[in-house]
Amino acid sequence: MPESTLDDLVAVALDSPGPAAARSAVTVLTAMAGDGHHDATVALGRVLAGELGRSCPDEAWHAKDAAGVLHAALPPLVKIFILGHEARYFVDNLDAIRSPDVGADALRLLQQTVRRGAPIQDAVLTAVLLAGFAGFAAGPVTAELSPNVRLRMLRTVIETARVIPG
Structure with a gap:
């Protein structure tokens, strides 16, 4: 897909006057x-950064692989979200990926997006869960788990994290 189309979807997700178009853009990007x-x-990380209210240098968004994302000037929660979709890299680089800078701000953002019914709320939940997973999976509790088990756990987070209304 041409980059300009992705840019258009990001613009719709961030600047749409109504929720339906923004939800559709986020749904397409998520799929x-x-x-x-x-x-x-x-x-989708750009949309997440927009929700965070953080601007990033343009070159940060042009990382063509997981290693480039890891070293890009992105907010930690956005970086964790993008790298979570690169499952093998994520599991192999947990120590470099986990970030102490993700914490109360991430939970506050999640609460705000859920209360507003923001189209990006599932991605925010996924990012928060991935941040927790990075800390957990790199710790002593999971030291005995094989990389394949960690990959299955990671994929479960990516595939099933959804905000349930109510």
Whole structure:
């Protein structure tokens, strides 16, 4: 998919006057990210950064692989979200990925997006869970788990994290 199309979806997700178009844009980006489309995952990260109210240098969004994302000037929660979709890299680099900078702000953001019914709320929940997973999976409790078990756990987070209304 051309980059300009992804840019258009990001713009709709962030600047749509109504929720239906923004939800549709986020749904398309989420589906593409779930199919392993790296650029769509980065575009969804741009939407997440917009929710965080953080601007990032343009070059930070042009990382073409997981190693580039890890070293890009992105907010920690956004970086964790994007790298979570690169499952093998995520599991192999937990110590470098986990971030002490993700904490109360992430929970506050999650609460705000859920209260507003923001289209990006499932991605925010996924990012918060991935941040917790990175800390947990790198710790002593999971030291005995094989990388394949960690991969299955990670994929479960990515595939099933959804905010349930009510």
